[in-house]
Amino acid sequence: MHAETIIFEPSDWVPNNPRLPVLIYRGLFGDGGPADFENRFAANGWTGIWTNGVFNYQHYHSGAHEVLGIAIGGATLLIGGPGGQALKVAAGDCLVLPAGTGHQNLGCTADFQVVGAYPKGQHADIQTSAASSEMLAKISSVPLPHSDPVQGPSGFLTETWR
Numbered sequence: 001m002h003a004e005t006i007i008f009e010p011s012d013w014v015p016n017n018p019r020l021p022v023l024i025y026r027g028l029f030g031d032g033g034p035a036d037f038e039n040r041f042a043a044n045g046w047t048g049i050w051t052n053g054v055f056n057y058q059h060y061h062s063g064a065h066e067v068l069g070i071a072i073g074g075a076t077l078l079i080g081g082p083g084g085q086a087l088k089v090a091a092g093d094c095l096v097l098p099a100g101t102g103h104q105n106l107g108c109t110a111d112f113q114v115v116g117a118y119p120k121g122q123h124a125d126i127q128t129s130a131a132s133s134e135m136l137a138k139i140s141s142v143p144l145p146h147s148d149p150v151q152g153p154s155g156f157l158t159e160t161w162r
Helices: 034-043 133-141 156-161
Strands: 002-006 022-026 046-052 066-072 074-079 085-090 094-097 103-108 113-119
Touching: 022 156, 034 046, 034 066, 034 113, 074 094
Parallel strands: none
Antiparallel strands: 002 022, 022 094, 046 113, 066 094, 066 113, 074 085, 074 103
16 A cells, blocks of 8 residues: 655635645555445544545535545546646545545546545535635634544554644
């Protein structure tokens, strides 16, 4: 497994996160489908697990950090708002997006499936406009997860975000 980080500055109307980088894990699983990510996220205390895709419009969440495990297929995701970075992702890859981070599906395979989840007690709201000062404060105050969704309590997220 290879892990990397990217910090995104605000981009047009998307605030991104002022202090936490996006985490990218490459090649976690083979073609195991959604169950591999579902089981791993649940075992590491991430909740609200869902399987679907990524919206084809730019959006962010002000009240939750989000993990996206690419279970099947592949896509190009625009991360970090309109001026962000287009990332190619494939089955087995995983992204952890800190609250405020913009994301959008620019195109994907017909079979594209993502498993998403949130730290315990956090829930995604879908924001499609500029953040107010109150919303920016909310993004900055979203609690850090107690556990990396992939590696558990002493994982890459825990080391990088603390």
